[in-house]
Each structure stands twice: as C-alpha cells, then as structure tokens.
Amino acid sequence: MPVKDYIRERFFPHLWCPGCGHGIVMNALIRAIEALGLSKNEIVMVSGIGCSSRISGYLDFHTLHTIHGRALAFATGVKMGLPELNIIVPMGDGDALAIGGNHFIHAARRNIEMTAIIMNNRIYGMTGGQYSPLSGYGTLATTAPYMNIDHAFDVVQLSIAAGATFVARTTTYHVQQMTDCFKKAILHEGFSVVEVLSQCPTYFGRKNKMGSAADMMAFYRDHTTPIGSKKKKENPDLIERGIFVQKDLPEYCRAYDTVIERAKGKGQKG
C-alpha cells in the first residue's frame, strides 16, 4: 500500500515545523507496518499530548488522542479490552518520562503487549522549549536560561530496569534501522520500547546552537554507534544504537487469561 494510504489527508497540513524529526518517525512507522502486512484495522494508536503525540491524528488507524502523560494508562485499558489488537503508543520524552514516567515504568513492569515509541528531542516542543527530563546537564532551555542542572535519564537503562522485554534505540538519521526496530517491536509479545532520537531544530536546536535540522541529524550520525562496536570502546561518549533487550516473559493479557481460568474453577466449587 502506498504511504499516502495510511495518512488522513483531512488532517493536513500537519503542525510540525520544517525539519522536525517527528515526521521521519511517522514515515518509518508506516513503512514498518506496511512491511509487516498489517491492515489498518488491526492497529490502535494511543497518544498523549505534545508535538510527537499528534502522529495519532495523522494516521488512519483506530486513534485515541488522550491527555498529557497518560497514553500508556489509556492504552492499558484498550489492550485489556481488545487483547488481539496491536497497540502503538507514540510519546514525547516529556510526555513519556516526566508527567508519564510512573505509567511508563509500570506498563513496562507488567509486560503488557504494546509498543512505546519515545521520540526524544530533549525538550518540550509543544509548549515552546522548556527543559525535559532528557535535556541533560548543561543544556539551555526557555526555563533554564543560565544552564540546566537536571541530569537526564538514560531511556534504555530505565526501560530495562523497569522490566521492558524489548528495548531499542535509534535515531532519525538511521531510518532503515528505525523501521527494523519498529517491525520487531510491533511483533514482540510483551512491552516494547523504541527510543528514537528525534531533532527539534526549533527549540532544542536553536537554544543549544546545534545548527539546522540536517546538522542535528549529522550529529546523530557522528555521535552514535551500533551496540558493542569497536568505536564505542575507543570513545565511550558515543551513544549506542540497536536492540538492547529482546526476551520472552509472560505477557500481561495472556497471564490474565490464567487468572480467569483459576477464578472460574473456584467459582464452580462455590
């Protein structure tokens, strides 16, 4: 199916700035879904609030655009109501890990089958450039005019510690890898996390003198490296890309079927 068939043209023009990474993420996601041969009816997209969360409106799936930070909590109810569907939850770094951080770690801990995409632009785009929990020490933001002294999360480490059974990281420069990560994440039977470093030239880029969108993508090219590469050993500051975790653990909705079986056995005994 051509890419445009996945898109709700009625929603266009989109609200993203020129050069914003979020459109690249949307493109890679469509290509992953297309490659998997999933029908539009098999996909539910649940999102919160932010520039990144707007993806849900633009795509012709079952789409639920909710409130800031709570997408995974809504998605949990949707998934338990409809265990057979594929749930994809696109989130910004603030949406997923500031206001939504608690829901994130608990969804990961439950290992409920859904794909959390964290579009990490290290800033609050939608509200105009305030620092996020991913901005990192020493960065600048509209609410950190002198310097940000908050330390950043490592999304991959956080996800692993919280119990996610699929964890990957990629960037908007590495679209092939991104598509591949999405494909595997969607197929994964459990809670999957894909962190995508996605540029916000308008706020993070401008505030931190990162140059144009293309410059920011070149930065992703030059400052990341495949997991366990030789380059990483030589330069520990490089950010690793790839699939960090992919393991099988009981999935929440399937485990709940066991609960129902047990309860029914008990119910009959009185």
Added chain:
Amino acid sequence: MKDNIKFVQGNEACVEGALYAGLDFFAGYPITPSTEIAEHLSYRLPQSGGKFIQMEDEIASMCAIIGASLTGHKVMTATSGPGFSLMQEALGYAIMTEIPCVIVDVQRGGPSTGLPTSVSQGDVNQARWGAHGDHAVIALTASNHQDIFAITVEAFNLAETYRTPVILLFDEVTGHMRERLVVPEEGEIPLVGRLRTSVPEGVDYHPYLPREDGRLPMSDFGGVHRYNVTGLFHDMWGFPSNNPGVVQGLLRHLMDKINNNAHQIARYNEYFVEDAQVLLISYGSAARSALHVVQNRRPRGERVGLLELQTLWPFPVDLVRERCRAPEIVMVVEMNMGQVLQAVKLGVDDPEKVFLANRIDGSLITPTDIRNILRVIQGKGV
C-alpha cells in the same frame, strides 16, 4: 437464607449492583473507605470472564477504564477524596469524548488526607466542578444498601443513555455499615446496553453525530470503523477543530444533553412531604438520621417530612422548588458546610426559610443533632 439475600457492607452492595448492571472491567487503586469494592471485584470479575486491574494510581485507573469502555465494555473505578482529586483531568476527558463510565467516590473527611476512616459528604461540589472548564455531570447517591444496589445499576444505565461519566457519591457510613440486601432476579431491573451504530462496515461512521433523539450510537473502538477520539474540541468525525461554530455546538451539546434531561435523571424518595410544615432535604447516610427524625416526630403530631435526594447533579431544581413551596421551614441535612444547601437556596422561591443542619467533625449527624438544630430554628431552644 435464600441465595439472593445477603448481609453485606454498602461497598459490597455497590459491587453487586455493578455486576448486575453488566460491569466487566474495573481499574482502581486502594483507598479507605472504598477499598472493599476493589477487593471484591478482584475476586468476582474474573469468575465471569471480566477483568480487574490494580493500576499504579487513580489517574491511571481513570484512564484505563475510559480506554476499556471505548472498546465496548461496561467499566467502573472506585476511590475516595484524594483519589477522586487525581481523577479529575481524565474525568473531564471522558465528558469531552462522551465515553460511558462509572466512578464511585466513597467520601471521607477532607481536604487533603483528612479523615480517612470517618464520614463526610464534602465532595458534592467537587463532583460538580472538579474537572476544569464548563461541563455537566451526573452524580447520584443513596442512603441504604437496597438503594445503593439500585442506584449503582441506574448509574450504568444513565452512563450508557447519555454517553457520559456518572459519579456515585457514597460515604464512609453507608460504605462500611452492614445491612440486608436482596439482590433482584435477573430482568427485574431493566438494563441499558450500549447503543451501537447500525452503520455497516465500509460505510462512513460519524462518532460524534447525534441522532434525532440526541443520542450518539457508538462503534466499539478497534472494530469495523476507524475513527479518531480526542479531548480537543472536535467535529462529528472526531477530528480536532477550533471553528467557533463547532466549539460552541459541542459545548452546548455536552451541557444540554444532561441539563435538559434533569427531570428524567432526577431520582429521589419522599416521606410525608405532602403536608409537611418542616421539610428536611437530605441524602446519603445523613438521610438515615433525617428519616429517623421524621418517623419519630410524626406520631407526636409534628408535620415533618423528608425529601431524600438520590440525584445530586444535575440538581433537580424544579422538584426542589415545588416541594419547598408550602413548608414554613426547609432544613438541609448534610455532612459538609452546606454544599447542597447552596443549590437549594439558589433554586427555591424563598431562600430565607432554608436552613442548614450539619456536622463536619467526622461523626454521623444524629437524629438528636437534627432535632436540636430544628428546635433552635423554631425558637424553642435546645
């Protein structure tokens, strides 16, 4: 004892009512004095193939039930004041997106952590105005277990009829007290199922296009129709819009569908109201004491009556105005600083004759309290 006669807590009566109404998904977070609802449902729901989940907080609980409702389930959450505060943003979302759900608030003393194990009726206005922005809500209550059962069923029926969240405002006393409950036979109380669209697969379905009767048929999310749901102002497709006509139209629709049906939504009990010189207006556990006063004074020839409200919001203003016309004294009996009192005063022709009998110390207001306050108002001294 027959199988359907039980001796239970009010919280269990609520559970029984919810299951009778077809509840099959519950998400919650423990909090006194509502916890028994979650505990019982964790046991009961999976026995009939339903699902229970304990979420990480009340925000998540409220969000999860909205998600599950959209996929076609009958859903509920239960909490008390602090948790009810956390639910407000998502409650507003359910109002805006017109997703049926039932929220139980077993009230305790507030503000803040307040009095976890004591009674209060302090959340009446929070139920009305807790969520931001203009909106309308349905909030119901009851004073005994048989009524708690019935009003819980009613909450599910109204949630489906009006595609809206319905709040059940119980309180610590009715929630924890044990009393007899007779569970009605199947079919005894009519149930309102989800109104689903007749639009076939492949044909455009408008999730937010009301029918002629004002109701909006739903299509189970994830089913044959793909559509968008958003908390932004939206058009009949569910697509965001800031067109002034669309915005005003939606807001009016959200208000009107409830406020214009206040009469149909009004549930109440009346005791000796017809010739009452003193009319007590009360609800929830306070109404038990008020009823006691009425039953006690009538044989002594005192013309005291009770209007027990079960629908608090939309406030049954026509009913209250009418019933308050003849009595010389109207006394609102409640366990807060006068939250229903305000609504009564606003509604009646003659607000000067409306008084408050309350207790705000975490204790149940007693018949003696009510009697004493009445005597003061009547100039008889205590």
